[in-house]
Amino acid sequence: MKSIALLFSLLAAAVLPGCSNADPSGKPEPAASAAAQPAGPVDAQEAADVAAMAADPRLVVVHKNETCGCCHLWVEHMEKNGFKVTVRNVADLGGIKERVGVPAGMGSCHTARVGGYFIEGHVPAADIARLLDEKPDAKGLTVPGMPLGSPGMEVASGETQAYDVHLVARDGATSVFASHGGGR
8 A cells, every 4th residue: 555655646746747846957955044034025925925924824825836736725725724825826936945944855845834934735734723823933834745645635545644744943953743644
């Protein structure tokens, strides 16, 4: 079963354009650091998004590739769980990942922001709600890759892979914030 799940993950990354944690050019994800983050928003749209998120703590701004089907399903998951979502379709996610501090090797197919945190990949809404309730001194949460059965990556068989949600500290160190089991 693990080989089937691995095959599905690889197939999904190959078949779903824009649904890959690698830069389409084949370059690795950039390492992000606090020094790489701008002092403020980089453009008027980002400034408007930051202001809107400050006014509504449950507003999630999602940066994704327009053609990514699993990202669309994750957005639906968030909306079904009481979050208001604004989608920003972008061709290159590398810049936003670097600005918000997603560590190299911890990326996924979409990057979101909510409540002053980044949310990278298929993080369950319940974990995001917990993050917003607990308010740890951190940059955000990430689910690296695209684990089978995570929100937006569900399959008809109900099969899931075990995966961890990682908390990214201000210094870039990571720790497990939540674990989700695999199986059927």
